[in-house]
Every structure is written in structure tokens, then in C-alpha cells.
Amino acid sequence: MKRSLRKFCLLGLMLLMTASAVVAQSAADQELKAAYGPTAAQMAQGDPGGTLTGTISDVPVSNPKAGLTVTDVANQVGQNKIGINFVWTLLTGFLVMFMQAGFAAVEAGLCRAKNASHTYMMNFVVYGIGLFAYWVCGFALQMGGVGAIANLGGTAPLSAEHTFNLMGHTWGLFGQTGMFLTGHTYDVAVMVVFLFQMVFMDTALTIVTGACAERWKFVTFCASSLILGAFTYPLFANWAWGGGWLSQLGSNLGLGKGYADFAGSGVVHAVGGLTALAVALIVGPRVGKFNRDGSANAILGHDVSAVMIGCFILAFGWFGFNPGSTLGASGNGALRIASVAVNTMLAGCTGTFGAMLYMWATKGKPDPSMTANGLLAGLVAITAPSGFVNPTGSAIIGVVAGVLVCLSVAFVENVMKIDDPVGAVSVHGACGLWGVLSVGLFADGTSNYGGSFNGVTGSVTGLFYGDPGQLAAQLVGIATLLGVVFTLSFVINLALEYFMGQRVAVEEEIAGLDIPETGALGYPEFVLREEPVYAA
Amino acid sequence: MTSKWMGLFVTWLGWLLCMFGVHMASGVWGRIGLALLGIAVSLLGIIVLLPAAMNRNAIWKTGGSTALTAKGK
Numbered sequence: 001m002k003r004s005l006r007k008f009c010l011l012g013l014m015l016l017m018t019a020s021a022v023v024a025q026s027a028a029d030q031e032l033k034a035a036y037g038p039t040a041a042q043m044a045q046g047d048p049g050g051t052l053t054g055t056i057s058d059v060p061v062s063n064p065k066a067g068l069t070v071t072d073v074a075n076q077v078g079q080n081k082i083g084i085n086f087v088w089t090l091l092t093g094f095l096v097m098f099m100q101a102g103f104a105a106v107e108a109g110l111c112r113a114k115n116a117s118h119t120y121m122m123n124f125v126v127y128g129i130g131l132f133a134y135w136v137c138g139f140a141l142q143m144g145g146v147g148a149i150a151n152l153g154g155t156a157p158l159s160a161e162h163t164f165n166l167m168g169h170t171w172g173l174f175g176q177t178g179m180f181l182t183g184h185t186y187d188v189a190v191m192v193v194f195l196f197q198m199v200f201m202d203t204a205l206t207i208v209t210g211a212c213a214e215r216w217k218f219v220t221f222c223a224s225s226l227i228l229g230a231f232t233y234p235l236f237a238n239w240a241w242g243g244g245w246l247s248q249l250g251s252n253l254g255l256g257k258g259y260a261d262f263a264g265s266g267v268v269h270a271v272g273g274l275t276a277l278a279v280a281l282i283v284g285p286r287v288g289k290f291n292r293d294g295s296a297n298a299i300l301g302h303d304v305s306a307v308m309i310g311c312f313i314l315a316f317g318w319f320g321f322n323p324g325s326t327l328g329a330s331g332n333g334a335l336r337i338a339s340v341a342v343n344t345m346l347a348g349c350t351g352t353f354g355a356m357l358y359m360w361a362t363k364g365k366p367d368p369s370m371t372a373n374g375l376l377a378g379l380v381a382i383t384a385p386s387g388f389v390n391p392t393g394s395a396i397i398g399v400v401a402g403v404l405v406c407l408s409v410a411f412v413e414n415v416m417k418i419d420d421p422v423g424a425v426s427v428h429g430a431c432g433l434w435g436v437l438s439v440g441l442f443a444d445g446t447s448n449y450g451g452s453f454n455g456v457t458g459s460v461t462g463l464f465y466g467d468p469g470q471l472a473a474q475l476v477g478i479a480t481l482l483g484v485v486f487t488l489s490f491v492i493n494l495a496l497e498y499f500m501g502q503r504v505a506v507e508e509e510i511a512g513l514d515i516p517e518t519g520a521l522g523y524p525e526f527v528l529r530e531e532p533v534y535a536a
Numbered sequence: 537m538t539s540k541w542m543g544l545f546v547t548w549l550g551w552l553l554c555m556f557g558v559h560m561a562s563g564v565w566g567r568i569g570l571a572l573l574g575i576a577v578s579l580l581g582i583i584v585l586l587p588a589a590m591n592r593n594a595i596w597k598t599g600g601s602t603a604l605t606a607k608g609k
């Protein structure tokens with residue numbers, strides 16, 4: 001009897017709630033019908049103050065007979081939110097795309113005039129090569145199993161991740177949908193994700209060209225970049241961003257919120273920097289870089305103005321790189337874009353100071369190229385933590401990166417005896433790894449991207465704010481970059497060395513690569529100064 | 537060639553050590569310790585073993601056609 005009474009009461013309550021909701025919606029619908037926008041006559045007068053444009057008249061009506069309803073308004077609100085996020089993500093992606101111009105200027109400026117055309121050509125062509133590789137299979141491997149992204153309306157077609165079981169847990173390995181963007185992935189939200197992720201991947205590819213400039217065979221560069229864009233980069237990016245096993249370290253093993261890399265200090269810069277190191281090891285140093293006793297000679301670049309302007313272009317593009325990685329400007333904590341942008345600025349600033357002051361103190365002069373590299377070092381380092389740290393943390397991260405890049409450049413050249421004409425290994429490799437580590441130290445636990453990160457409730461919090469588990473997750477990411485990404489890149493490029501050869505002939509290198517490799521001089525009307533003669 | 541592959545193996549071994557630690561160590565500090573050890577082993581491969589292997593017959597060491605003598609300078 002009691003049970004029946006309870007059921008009856010529950011049913012009555014539900015009916016009452018439904019009825020009141022219908023009545024409320026109906027009342028709201030009536031209110032909407034009574035509302036009106038500016039008249040045609042008013043609009044015909046023009047709207048210089050902007051007060052008549054964009055009103056209730058602009059909300060689409062799904063059923064003309066019923067007129068404007070609450071459902072219509074709610075649908076428009078939803079579309080506005082997703083529209084804002086689409087535009088934000090696309091625009092920031094366009095900014096990142098423009099970074100290619102910055103990289104080209106920096107790298108060519110730090111190389112000699114006789115190799116300018118070859119260096120610019122590599123930076124130009126890598127865009128198309130990377131895009132093609134990513135369209136064919138790279139995007140599918142990286143994002144094919146990412147699942148729904150709430151800020152972009154839910155990219156449901158990207159839902160097939162290849163997984164494996166280990167010690168009672170399921171781990172993601174690579175995505176399986178989205179090759180050639182066909183089938184269900186012919187979808188507007190998927191296109192936004194593709195564009196944004198593609199320009200990130202291309203940034204990683206162009207890092208390698210700097211470290212191997214002035215002696216890398218153009219055809220081998222094409223093959224190496226194609227493989228990096230199709231396989232190596234997408235694999236690690238899947239593990240970190242595409243729902244793969246690194247991002248599951250939190251949900252499966254309780255390590256913080258899993259590997260956290262907000263905009264890619266690890267995924268983009270460390271992958272590019274470590275691949276650059278692998279290829280530079282195989283290609284070997286430029287003619288004349290090292291003397292027989294192992295001491296290094298400075299081989300100066302030809303255009304410091306290109307270097308400086310290129311760095312500013314990169315700093316501008318970084319406002320796409322980091323703030324864009326919220327994948328939206330509305331909803332799920334995306335308003336943190338303001339903090340992300342300021343953090344990006346600050347770390348670039350302190351990175352510049354760090355490098356400039358270090359060089360000034362140790363060498364007596366504020367070296368221009370190292371100061372420029374200091375700016376990039378700060379920006380690279382803040383890329384991973386930009387979404388999780390406060391301004392003080394970002395300033396510290398930047399200044400450490402600025403000093404680190406100076407120490408690393410000297411170490412790579414004088415201890416490892418590796419020739420890196422632009423300092424790419426140090427800027428992107430060393431400072432990228434520092435950026436990944438700094439998340440585990442400085443993340444302050446205030447970010448809130450929809451209440452969870454990598455499927456774990458709460459905010460990313462580093463060791464200094466009470467979560468050593470996050471530091472452990474970041475260390476696993478660093479170990480994977482060193483032990484897997486570097487090793488894979490080395491083996492792939494060793495195979496290319498065997499089958500194609502990585503390096504141009506000595507005579508071509510001495511003459512300059514512009515004519516032998518590209519058929520066109522960078523500066524045809526210039527008379528180039530004669531260089532030291534190299535003994536046969 | 538052997539030293540090259542040895543360097544690569546040590547680099548990869550560091551990652552294996554880290555993964556082993558993450559799954560086997562019980563506390564978070566144990567995991568951090570083993571991850572750091574794994575990173576150190578990988579760095580040994582990358583910073584010490586591989587450059588030594590790749591530079592063993594470097595052209596600037598052997599005094600081949602690319603050694604700078606700055607003739608005419």
C-alpha cells in the first residue's frame with residue numbers, strides 16, 4: 001500500500017513538473033512573439049551607431065507558422081557558442097601557419113648567403129609536404145580516436161582508437177579514423193581540428209631544417225619530413241592529445257591528471273628538437289665547423305635583421321599557438337585565454353632577458369642571435385604550462401629557459417660536437433623538455449577546462465602546489481620523448497642515410513647549396529666574399 | 537656500427553626502465569625516482585654514447601677533405 005502511494009506521488013510530481021515546464025516554455029514563447037526588432041523603415045535609415053543591427057529579427061525561425069520559440073533561441077545560442085569557438089580556433093590556426101615565415105627568416109638569416117635559397121626552400125616546401133602527409137594518414141593516427149571535443153560541438157566521428165591491455169588497464173595507441181578526411185570525418189568540427197592540428201605538426205617539421213641547414217640533401221629532407229609528418233609526430237601527439245596512453249596516466253595509474261602539455265612544448269617542440277638532434281648526428285657537422293683538435297669555429301649567419309624580424313613573427317604567431325589551444329573562447333573555462341596570452345608574453349620577455357644578461361655577463365656583449373634565441377626559448381618553454389600556471393610561474397619558466405638555451409648551445413657544440421647552425425636542438429629540444437617538466441612543478445591548480453583534464457576530475461596541479469603525481473606523469477612524458485621519439489627518428493633517418501644518403505657532396509657544400517640543390521641563387525646580384533680554403 | 541646500435545639501445549632502455557618503474561613502484565616518489573633514473577639512462581645514450589659513436593670517424597677528426605686549415609687566411 002505504502003509502495004503504491006509512493007509511486008503515485010512520484011508520478012504526480014513528474015506530471016506536475018512536466019506541466020509547469022510546458023507552461024513556462026509556452027509563456028516564454030508568448031513573450032518572444034510579443035518582442036520585436038527594428039522596423040524595416042528604421043533599418044532603411046541606416047544604423048551608424050550599431051544599435052539596430054543584430055537583434056531578435058536575426059534569430060532564424062524553424063517553423064514560420066509557430067513563429068519564434070525558446071527552442072529557436074536556444075539553438076541560436078548554442079550555434080553562437082560553437083561559432084565563436086570555430087572562429088577562434090581557425091584564426092589562431094592561421095596565426096600558427098604564419099609562423100612558417102618566421103622560421104624561414106630566422107633559419108636563413110643564421111645561415112650563410114650562399115645557402116639562403118636552399119634554406120628558404122626547405123622552410124617553404126616543408127609546409128606542403130607536412131600537410132600532404134598529415135592529410136593522408138597523420139591526422140587519422142593522431143586524432144582518429146580523440147572522441148568528442150565539447151568546445152567544437154563534439155567531433156563524434158573521431159572515435160576509433162586502437163588500444164591494448166596492460167596490467168588490467170586499457171591504453172590508447174593510435175587513432176584509426178580520418179584518413180584523407182573522407183566518410184564521416186567530412187564534418188565541419190573535424191575540419192577545424194584538422195586545420196589547427198596540422199599547423200602544429202608543420203611547426204615540428206620545420207624545426208629539423210634549421211639544425212641540418214647548409215649540408216642536408218634536399219631530396220632526403222623531403223623524405224624525412226614526409227615520414228615525420230605522417231608517422232613519428234602523429235604517434236606521440238596521439239599519446240598526449242589524441243586520447244593515447246600518456247594522457248591516460250592519470251585515469252589509469254593515478255598520476256595527476258595524466259601527461260599535460262597544453263600547447264606542445266613536448267608534442268611539437270621537443271619532438272622537433274629531438275628529431276633535429278637525431279638527423280644532425282647522422283648528417284654530421286658542416287665543413288669547417290670543427291678543427292682537428294675538436295675545437296669549434298663560429299660560422300656566422302648572413303642577416304641578423306632577418307633573424308630578429310623572424311623572431312618577432314614567431315612571437316606574434318605564438319599568440320595563436322598557446323591561447324588557441326583552448327580550442328575555443330566560450331565555455332569550459334576557455335576564458336582563460338587571457339591568462340594564457342599574458343603568460344606567453346611574459347615568458348618570452350624573461351627568456352630574452354635571461355639569454356641577453358647571461359651572454360652579457362659571460363662574454364661581455366649582449367649577443368644578438370643568442371638574445372633572439374632567448375625569446376624563442378622562453379616561448380617554447382611556456383608552451384606546455386601556459387594554460388596551467390600563473391604569471392609569476394611563467395616569468396620564472398621563461399628566465400630559466402633563456403639561460404638554459406645559452407648553456408645548451410655551448411654544450412651541444414663543445415661537448416657533444418654536434419653542429420646546429422641555428423640552435424634548434426637547444427631552443428626546441430632542451431627548452432621543450434624544460435617546458436614539459438615545468439608543468440609538473442608550477443601548475444597552480446586554478447585552471448578549469450570543463451571540470452576535468454584528460455578525464456580526471458580537478459585541475460592540473462604541480463609539485464609546488466601539492467601534487468607530486470603530476471610531476472611523475474610529466475617525467476614519463478620526457479622519458480618517452482627521449483627513449484621512443486628520439487630512437488624512432490634516429491632509426492628512420494639512419495635508414496634514409498643508407499638508402500638515399502643524407503648529406504650533399506663536399507664540393508657542393510663548399511660552393512653553396514643554392515645552385516646544386518635548388519638551381520637558383522638566393523642573391524644572384526651579390527658578390528659573395530671568398531671563404532677560407534679547405535684542404536683536400 | 538655496433539656502438540651506434542648500443543647507444544640507441546641504451547636510449548631505449550631508459551624508457552623501458554621508466555615504464556617498468558611506473559607500473560611496479562607502489563608510491564609516487566618511487567615512480568618519480570625510477571622515471572628520473574630512466575631519463576638519466578636515456579640521456580647517457582643520447583649525450584655520451586651516440587655522439588661518440590657518430591663522431592668516431594668524423595671527417596674533422598680523420599683530417600679528410602673537410603678539415604679546416606684556413607689556407608690563405
